[in-house]
Amino acid sequence: MDAIEVISAKRDGRELSPGQIDWVIDAYTRGVVADEQMSALAMAILLNGMNRREIAGWTRAMIRSGDRMEWSALPGPTTDKHSTGGVGDKITLPLAPLVAACGGYVPQLSGRGLGHTGGTLDKLESIPGWRASLSNDEMLGVLGAAGAVICAAGDGLAPADKKLYALRDVTGTVESIPLIASSIMSKKIAEGTGALVLDVKVGSGAFMKTVEEARELATTMVELGTDAGVGTVALLTAMDRPLGLAVGNALEVAESVEVLAGGGPADVVELTVLLAREMLATAGITGGRDPERALADGSAMDAWRRMITAQGGDPDAPLPLAAETTEVVAPSSGVLSRLDAYGVGLAAWRLGAGRERKEDPVSSGAGIVLHAKPGDPVREGAPLMTLYADDAGRFERALAALEGTYAVGEAADEDLLPLVIDRVTA
Template sequence: MSDFDAVDVIRAKRDGRALSDGEIDWVVAAYTDGRVADEQMSALLMAIYLNGMEDREISRWTEAMIRSGERMVLDVDRPTTDKHSTGGVGDKITLPLAPLVAACGAVVPQLSGRGLGHTGGTLDKLESIPGWRAQLTSEEYRAQLRDVGAVICAAGDTLAPADKKLYALRDVTGTVDAIPLIASSIMSKKIAEGAQALTLDVKFGSGAFMREYIDAERLAYTMVRLGSDAGVITTALLTSMDAPLGRSAGNALEVAEALDVLAGGGPPDVVELTLALAREMLASVGIDRDPADVLASGGAMDKWREMIAAQGGDPAAPLPVARETHTVVASESGVLTGMDAYAVGIAAWRLGAGRARKEDAVSATAGVTWHAVVGDRIVKDQPIFTLHSDDPGRFGRALEALEGALRIEIDQQFTAPPLIRETIRG
């Protein structure tokens, strides 16, 4: 017979009491193995959402989720460092970043996810490459880390299974955006991955999960503390997602842009953020190399080809291209002082690049490209957006999403705000 009861735990948090370590350990384990019902955990999640958690509670909740599965041991002889982004529009940074950091001498174990709603998923993007596969066995995963130095793949079912079950419940109970639950969800998986160091890209703004800077900052501090307490060297960069990142949102479109970066070009903001994250990842494990030099040398592109081939992909194969396009032009002349990342993300989603439910299929070719960025001077009738889809019937709703997405002003003194606002180190 258990020392704890689900209703007592719910009442405690409902009434604002901090849960004990024993209560947290029990309720997470009992929910994972089915002894606590969905409706009971739903009530507890809502109580947490409304009343919050102390730092100690968040740490213990995270530890309990890690203990629900395996904590991986990476059998490699080089420093291991990982990166996680809280998600945004046009955020393809993982694609050039993982091979770049690996080419600098670190090992990058990147367990990634799929897109939902207006934000894209790294695995969806990579699956636009012919032959590439996201699912690897544990043996294949470890072998690729040893032989190639980097892997981007789906997480297995043994990694923090409590989080998988809890996230599905949060999604349908209106409790996703609670900082204790977000932080423990992200960090339980990342700590369980087994890397020595973790660099977080915590986004704020219209296209981010956390729209307000103060909330993103609080989330970043919470995650850095969780990582540091667990013995993982953790750093967070707070980066703007008011405007979309790069020049494209969509699966194959973003892979093409990542390839431009690896070839020594690409949009300046994507290059800036890739290099900033790479420097943090390398510094955290004591590797003194300038990733800009490695990028310029072509070493990162070579590593990319190795990574793609190791997972069955053909790095030389052409990427799929949408059968239909539609161009949107500027309605007036002036300086582009705003491009709503959320609106662009919704347009890409409606074109087929994203999914409404986790089981939905996505289009490899759908998406949006933009031909000007915040701070640019534009003229009336200049092409601003190109919509891409195999189904031209999707253009209408995508165009509705983009109505009002641009802010154009006459002010010639406008300077675009910085991409990286703050760095938090553990």
Template sequence: MDSYDVVDLIRAKRDGRALADAEIEWLIPAYTDGRIGDEQMAALAMAIVFRGLDEAELNAWTAAMIATGERMDFSGLQRPVVDKHSTGGVGDMITLPLAPIVAACGAAVPQLSGRGLGHTGGTLDKLEAISGWRADLDPAAMMRLLDEVGAVICSPGPGLAPADKKLYALRDVTGTVESIPLIASSIMSKKIAEGTPALVLDVKTGAGAFMRRRADAEQLARTMVGLGTAAGVRTVAYVTSMESPLGRAAGNAVEVAQAVDVLNGDGPADVVELTLTLARAMLETVGIEADPAEALASGRALQVWGAMIRGQGGDPDAPLPVASHTRVIEAPRPGVLTRLDALAVGVAAWRLGAGRARKEDPVQAAAGVTWTAGVGDRVEAGQPLFTLHTDTPERFERAEQALDGGWEIGEGPAEAGPLVLERIE
């Protein structure tokens, strides 16, 4: 392979020239194995923030990141394989009921998930609230579960797109996270390397989302759909609202409890709506004609959930952790809840111990926020509105500060607005 001068590539991108495939194919592995320094890659990443990557550059960039690691192969499975990815939000525990519902309809769902950072929760952190459950599975165990049960939720191995892990850590500390091409290639390099032939994306927008502006969320969704399609992955994206948090819980064990409610045929209407919307799309992408609502109502999805949890060492019947301290915030007057800000709720849950500020921080399994009303619901004076849960009560004050100003009670009426904003394919 040809060798290049990285300073020439930095200058080229700074001045607006598109990088050639060969330049990118040299650059990414050279950075991954240490031939290019962090300071040089940081300069190039900043140039990309300002200059962007065109479609050809982005496809080459993503392919080069995939090529730094291994690719998983699910071709030996008897079931059609489909995955889902969410860009993250508050109360976004959709993966938990979704994977068993889709598996109950006949698909295999290899859900490689992550941990939370900041106000957005991580799927693995939530599931670790279940006694005995473990996130790390070797490939053979993962394949066996997918064959026998149809769903697995676990951590990705270190071999998938290692370039992304190194580049993301650099972007995180150099102010270069906010670049749609770099975000899209980060997500899609891992998803394409995962080897699933079909993928449904849930791209959040609004107060509690990474992409607060809808136009940015739509652009990110289109970019990721383009990358997936170019790589031969049947990719569909939904842009969904994260102005208000999903459901009635934000945290770890409190969200698992809500997921189990959904699988028992109950649960908040917005969580059920989004879960079934994504389930239908996932089944459609792999050609399965089945009704996910029936899989839910019949109890088959709940059975798959139990088998999936047991297959990863967990006890689905064990009681979930309960916080040793709670504090209730009551409605100060009667009226209609006219606003509930997702970011305020997410930050409150984070400050109670449900999330982490740094990747190495521990989380509290029982910490979080639960609430009794959504936007448009009537509340009475003195009604418990929020309950704060934590094992460390000194955290209450800062959590209450986060919620202060994040909700309003008015005369109404008020509507939450649509949850699903757009489908992109």
């Protein structure tokens, strides 16, 4: 085979054979297929799509490009969750220890933020001493001690995806649903979890802007998981406004700890409990502690403390907070009718909470605390948001990003999405 043959087939709208897919993924991983050739193929896939057989074959080939983890040494079933990302989406932090407290084992491989979306590892690294990079043996040790681990994926896990992901980012092919789905699912299947719940975000602050796009992606990923023998369920959830009240790394850790202590914003608690129940049910874990009870009785907090400590962190250490602050106040009295997730995420990014390139540093203490959510009453001149930055010079551009992203009226906008929009199963 050669790359031109494979590119031409997809360019002309033909189905790629299993042999063609296996060859091109392996050859690209080894450097036989050049970046410019894979760029052409990725663009052909974006324009002409892939059917279910092709996507499943593409995903399997990416899994076979590297290691596949397994957790048979654990005394119970494994279950995991993946979110497509958003603004204020700190759900993984309270969710992993919560599921552990209810009898599951959660091997959570997470990533870093890029642009306006936050990264789980960046958030946790605001805890003094906490380590994201663990060996497989260390992961198994943390799972044994705490029931949950949140860490970075090793270089050996789906290396074809890592290489292709970087290429898609610079060639205008990120939006291809077959490539998005196979990218996510190749890593999750290679991770070795027995069950998987997908949180597919919808709205301005999400990658998928419409319910229709999100449902197509969710359906594709559920099919891939099912075909690979992993019990998989997807929820479509709202990301047209920020999730919770905190946006930023340490700020979101603090809010997550509030949830584990039995408090926290209602939307964060609701989604955390709902996803925990889905993860437990999908893994076949029944008859154990209910997630709501585990939050109330302190067992989820205990699991959090064990997990953070096992990864070198100090759960009692003060979290960093940026020194400079400024406020956005309500322009009039009434009800906060709209608060656009993308605008808030962009402002937090400009404050230093996010990065433009993967190698950029982030500020652990930067971000935004919201004082109202859509539907809440507000008073003229009262704070709507507090902005935090290490450098006061960042406020001007952050405030510019917030212009037009919020409004005060008589009621919340009627087109606000429900927190949970749909559930997708095989």
